[in-house]
Amino acid sequence: MNAYIYNKIIKLFAYHYHDGLKEGLSQFSGHSRVALIFATGKEAPVHICDPQNLLHGHEPKLKEIYIDSDNWRKNAIYASRQSVLDQPLSEPNLQLAGLISYGGTSRSIFYQMWFTEHHPNICSTGPTERWLEHAVWLMSQDVISAHSVHSGTSGYVLAGYSTRAVCDYIVDLLNVSSGIDMQLPVYQVLNTVLNISNTKEEGQWPKGEISFIEPR
Structure with a gap:
């Protein structure tokens, strides 16, 4: 079973996920590479998919996390038991310098951790993390x-x-500040803002403030 999952993950990453993520993230925040570390089972070895050497230079830290310690495996074993309907439970950002990472544990894939560049000119890593979360x-x-x-x-x-990654991140922030019963249609609002920002008025780009009222 583990061999089947391994082969399927490799094929999915090579033929679909890598190019899709790389293309989307590159358009969003500048040239981006993507890498994946995964394990198919609780006793399975760690595998690395890194076709563009994104993780080069981080080998000592990765060895410390995945080889010298088995804490990641213990945490994943516990989390996989809590997974409901095969919904992945999140694994925290590994806090590697210059990288954004997001991972998850589920019954179908014991452990996966996705990586991409942390571009210094982006105002928040939140949308990128939501992007990687969706890949998980x-x-x-x-x-x-x-x-x-x-x-x-x-x-x-x-x-x-x-757009959905930005929306998901905004929804997360609003849920924290306003509660999960928040009624504001964030995706539609975000599309409206994007459309307004791309529309000139009498030859001038829009400038000012805009407010949206949440229906109650």
């Missing part, structure tokens, strides 16, 4: 899907995820 979720679903057509579309989904 998609991979968990695609691995157990019997229909290859689903996995074939995942790369396109990830390539075009920019």
